Amino acid sequence: MSENKNEKKQAAEKQLAEIAKITDEELFQRLDTCDEGLNQVEASDRLEEYGKNIIDTGNENSLLKRVRAAIINPFNIVLLIVAAVTLVTDVIIATKPSWATFLMLIFVVAVSGIISFVQEEKSNSAAQKLQNMITNKIDVIRNGSSMEVNIEDVVPGDVVKLASGDMLPGDVRFIETKDLFTDQSQLTGESQPIEKFAGPDPEGSDITELDNIGFMGSNIISGSAKAVILTTGNRTYLGSMAKSLNTYQDKSSFERNINSISKLLIKFMIVMVPIIFIANFITKGSWLDSLMFGITIAVGLMPEMLPVIMTSSLAKGAINMSRKQTIVKRLGAIQTFGEMDVLCTDKTGTLTQDEIVLEKYMDVLGREDKRILRHAFMNSFFQTGLKNLMDVAIINRAEKEELSYLKEAYVREDEIPFDFSRRRMSVVLRDKNGKRQLITKGAVEEILSICGYIEIEGEVKPITQELIDNAQRIATENNLEGIRVIAVAQKNNIHDVETFGVDDESDMVLIGFVGFLDPPKPSAESAIAALQKNGVRTVVLTGDTEGVAINICGRLGIPTDYTLTGAQVEEMTDDELNEACEKCHIYSKLSPYQKQRVVKAFQTKGHTVGYMGDGINDSLPLKQADVGISVDTAVDIAKEVADIILLEKDLNVLDEGVIEGRRTFANMSKYLKMSVSGNFGNMFSVLIASIFLPFLPLLPIHILVQNILNDFAQLGMPFDHVEDESIRLPKKWNIPGIKKFMVIFGLLSTVLDVLCFLVLWFIYKFNCNDMAGFFQNGWFMFGIISQTVVIHTIRTPKVPFIKDRASLQLNISTLAVVIVTLIIGFTAIAKLFDLPVMIPSYVIWLAVLMLVYTILAQILKHIYIRKNHEWV
Numbered sequence: 001m002s003e004n005k006n007e008k009k010q011a012a013e014k015q016l017a018e019i020a021k022i023t024d025e026e027l028f029q030r031l032d033t034c035d036e037g038l039n040q041v042e043a044s045d046r047l048e049e050y051g052k053n054i055i056d057t058g059n060e061n062s063l064l065k066r067v068r069a070a071i072i073n074p075f076n077i078v079l080l081i082v083a084a085v086t087l088v089t090d091v092i093i094a095t096k097p098s099w100a101t102f103l104m105l106i107f108v109v110a111v112s113g114i115i116s117f118v119q120e121e122k123s124n125s126a127a128q129k130l131q132n133m134i135t136n137k138i139d140v141i142r143n144g145s146s147m148e149v150n151i152e153d154v155v156p157g158d159v160v161k162l163a164s165g166d167m168l169p170g171d172v173r174f175i176e177t178k179d180l181f182t183d184q185s186q187l188t189g190e191s192q193p194i195e196k197f198a199g200p201d202p203e204g205s206d207i208t209e210l211d212n213i214g215f216m217g218s219n220i221i222s223g224s225a226k227a228v229i230l231t232t233g234n235r236t237y238l239g240s241m242a243k244s245l246n247t248y249q250d251k252s253s254f255e256r257n258i259n260s261i262s263k264l265l266i267k268f269m270i271v272m273v274p275i276i277f278i279a280n281f282i283t284k285g286s287w288l289d290s291l292m293f294g295i296t297i298a299v300g301l302m303p304e305m306l307p308v309i310m311t312s313s314l315a316k317g318a319i320n321m322s323r324k325q326t327i328v329k330r331l332g333a334i335q336t337f338g339e340m341d342v343l344c345t346d347k348t349g350t351l352t353q354d355e356i357v358l359e360k361y362m363d364v365l366g367r368e369d370k371r372i373l374r375h376a377f378m379n380s381f382f383q384t385g386l387k388n389l390m391d392v393a394i395i396n397r398a399e400k401e402e403l404s405y406l407k408e409a410y411v412r413e414d415e416i417p418f419d420f421s422r423r424r425m426s427v428v429l430r431d432k433n434g435k436r437q438l439i440t441k442g443a444v445e446e447i448l449s450i451c452g453y454i455e456i457e458g459e460v461k462p463i464t465q466e467l468i469d470n471a472q473r474i475a476t477e478n479n480l481e482g483i484r485v486i487a488v489a490q491k492n493n494i495h496d497v498e499t500f501g502v503d504d505e506s507d508m509v510l511i512g513f514v515g516f517l518d519p520p521k522p523s524a525e526s527a528i529a530a531l532q533k534n535g536v537r538t539v540v541l542t543g544d545t546e547g548v549a550i551n552i553c554g555r556l557g558i559p560t561d562y563t564l565t566g567a568q569v570e571e572m573t574d575d576e577l578n579e580a581c582e583k584c585h586i587y588s589k590l591s592p593y594q595k596q597r598v599v600k601a602f603q604t605k606g607h608t609v610g611y612m613g614d615g616i617n618d619s620l621p622l623k624q625a626d627v628g629i630s631v632d633t634a635v636d637i638a639k640e641v642a643d644i645i646l647l648e649k650d651l652n653v654l655d656e657g658v659i660e661g662r663r664t665f666a667n668m669s670k671y672l673k674m675s676v677s678g679n680f681g682n683m684f685s686v687l688i689a690s691i692f693l694p695f696l697p698l699l700p701i702h703i704l705v706q707n708i709l710n711d712f713a714q715l716g717m718p719f720d721h722v723e724d725e726s727i728r729l730p731k732k733w734n735i736p737g738i739k740k741f742m743v744i745f746g747l748l749s750t751v752l753d754v755l756c757f758l759v760l761w762f763i764y765k766f767n768c769n770d771m772a773g774f775f776q777n778g779w780f781m782f783g784i785i786s787q788t789v790v791i792h793t794i795r796t797p798k799v800p801f802i803k804d805r806a807s808l809q810l811n812i813s814t815l816a817v818v819i820v821t822l823i824i825g826f827t828a829i830a831k832l833f834d835l836p837v838m839i840p841s842y843v844i845w846l847a848v849l850m851l852v853y854t855i856l857a858q859i860l861k862h863i864y865i866r867k868n869h870e871w872v
């Protein structure tokens with residue numbers, strides 16, 4: 001960390017520690033705000049003054065840096081070294097100075113730099129545009145009333161309302177808190193939830209322990225709060241550390257595989273290049289020429305265009321997906337999406353509709369009773385935490401039933417917020433006469449566990465096992481009809497205390513249930529069937545009860561014969577769970593940790609797992625999964641950790657996304673197989689030529705031009721279309737498969753190279769040092785054209801040109817390269833490259849060799865597919 005950054009960080013720390021100590025009044029004064037918040041004019045003035053609330057790390061942005069990144073890579077560095085050596089040998093100490101090779105080298109560096117730069121810019125701006133399509137909003141109090149504002153537009157002095165699932169939109173000082181727990185692991189790496197309080201904290205010393213201060217980038221796990229924004233954007237503590245919120249950088253199997261393939265090629269190079277060097281040195285005598293040749297071969301074999309082609313393939317895929325209202329936040333996720341073979345999903349709001357309807361309110365015997373709705377309403381309305389779909393459904397129904405007057409009849413004294421292990425929430429209300437009551441609602445089992453009494457027909461009785469069983473039965477019967485049930489309990493004789501905690505949820509009176517209809521999205525069934533057809537299995541991981549899960553899954557065509565509950569999962573060892581995963585499609589009553597554990601179990605069994613969810617309780621499994629999918633209506637934290645966001649309700653985009661991912665993968669894989677096999681073959685050809693020829697088979701400059709033209713031909717690859725057959729099943733990187741392909745098709749290209757040598761040597765008699773230039777020209781052209789034409793055979797499992805044609809872009813890029821090569825070889829331009837103009841009749845031989853190559857490749861492909869049941 002630089003001095004400057006450290007200073008900035010220390011200043012931020014000092015300031016926060018100071019603010020932690022002052023009173024609320026001093027705080028308001030200092031930030032020139034009040035409990036009512038800022039007014040719009042002040043807010044927009046401050047937005048102007050402090051700028052948008054965005055952290056930019058200043059790292060990736062400057063143009064100069066991006067240009068440098070495009071030019072400085074191992075490939076170009078080697079080229080520049082070769083250029084420097086050439087400058088000395090060809091120009092400075094040469095008797096007849098020749099600039100050609102030197103200039104060509106510089107040109108190659110420039111061209112490859114420009115191509116990388118342009119492609120990289122295009123991909124980045126596409127990714128940026130996609131990012132901008134998802135916005136996170138936050139409740140801000142302005143002018144005394146609460147409104148939704150984009151997190152980017154929050155300014156210092158704003159008063160914000162926070163609930164579980166929210167991300168803190170800046171560094172804040174809390175002025176009201178209710179059982180507030182935050183996750184600061186972004187800053188500290190410590191994943192324990194940390195409780196926060198309002199009011200001055202005179203003792204606080206260590207920055208992350210200040211218990212009335214919240215930090216940009218942390219999120220609220222449970223509870224609710226009101227807070228004043230202290231700083232935004234780069235001025236926040238997180239900003240001072242110049243750390244962006246990318247928590248999901250290191251998990252892509254994609255990058256790992258690319259690296260392993262690059263390493264493979266480099267290993268080959270390390271073995272082969274010295275051999276080639278020695279072979280040339282022995283047969284030709286000049287160590288400098290041999291060395292230069294060896295180095296350029298090494299350069300030629302470097303997969304330098306790999307990252308560029310990969311990124312632009314991914315960017316292309318991301319753009320296609322955005323047309324289907326699917327936003328890809330991390331480009332690598334597209335490929336993982338195509339690789340996914342298990343999709344885990346939660347239920348409400350993802351598989352089911354965004355709106356759920358309150359269908360029933362009933363007493364403990366299952367008879368309709370409006371009193372239950374009243375209590376449920378009071379609980380949902382007065383609680384200040386996140387109002388989820390169920391709360392919204394309760395409030396809507398109550399308003400329809402004209403229960404709104406209750407809003408005025410009671411005041412909230414306190415609440416005990418929802419969390420996913422208790423699965424319930426409580427409010428403490430006081431009526432006009434000062435009578436207080438505690439109302440709790442939540443999952444049936446969890447409510448029963450805190451009830452000492454039950455109210456039957458207006459009479460409160462101690463609860464018995466029989467009554468418990470009966471209540472359970474009513475809930476289960478409803479569940480099996482697809483109705484999700486929440487139990488409601490209350491008590492009147494509560495302690496005379498000011499604040500309440502979880503302990504107060506005891507000895508309660510069970511009064512009844514509310515039931516919700518939570519029907520599947522219309523598109524869910526077809527989407528799941530389509531995924532199934534394409535080799536992706538859907539598994540439901542819900543916090544809801546087994547009964548509801550079974551009902552919904554039954555309607556969606558997910559097998560329901562084997563299910564597990566959170567409690568059962570808890571008892572299993574990792575091995576047992578791993579085994580169970582293979583047959584179980586429904587997991588119910590899971591806690592967030594259990595959801596994560598199930599995802600992990602699938603991964604252990606070698607599956608590539610997607611997780612789709614929208615709640616706070618989904619953030620752990622979303623992070624754990626290979627690809628995290630969320631929806632636009634999800635809570636902030638879920639959207640933040642997800643890799644892919646669906647903007648539309650229609651789940652069919654999932655399958656389309658998977659197909660898009662596989663298409664992207666197929667194009668990347670084609671490119672990869674083509675270039676590794678080409679390089680591998682070339683290495684052998686060069687070795688053979690080096691041993692048998694009395695002159696260098698190519699000059700360094702030829703290798704470089706070949707290299708750049710071959711790369712250029714491939715630039716159309718990301719735009720190519722893909723055979724339906726190749727994308728029917730999930731595809732993973734298959735490194736042994738790539739190696740096998742490389743050897744077989746590499747050797748085929750060597751065979752053709754040798755045929756070409758024979759033509760040049762015996763038919764044209766380019767067999768002595770005087771004729772070296774002609775030989776070089778002949779192989780130069782064949783090298784480029786053969787690698788370019790064979791693209792068309794390799795890109796499809798079918799017969800090229802006839803049964804399946806490439807996309808326009810690929811046709812153009814390959815044709816252009818062939819034409820340019822012919823022009824270089826057969827016209828005076830050849831002289832620029834130290835080559836004599838080639839004899840025109842050679843064009844016939846080129847055509848013949850190409851035809852032979854295509855036919856042989858086609859036959860070999862046929863055999864390969866029959867044996868391996870896979871193609872690119």
Ligand SMILES: Nc1ncnc2c1ncn2[C@@H]1O[C@H](COP(=O)(O)OP(=O)(O)OP(=O)(O)O)[C@@H](O)[C@H]1O
Nearest residue numbers: 346347348390391423424441442443542543544615
């Ligand atoms: N607002 C609420 N009030 C009371 N209880 C709730 C509330 N929200 C959830 N619960 C209880 O907690 C359980 C788990 O919560 P929730 O359904 O959100 O989990 P989930 O894993 O996201 O499930 P799903 O797959 O249905 O989305 C619910 O079944 C319900 O019993």
Ligand SMILES: [Mg+2]
Nearest residue numbers: 346347348615
């Ligand atoms: Mg949920």
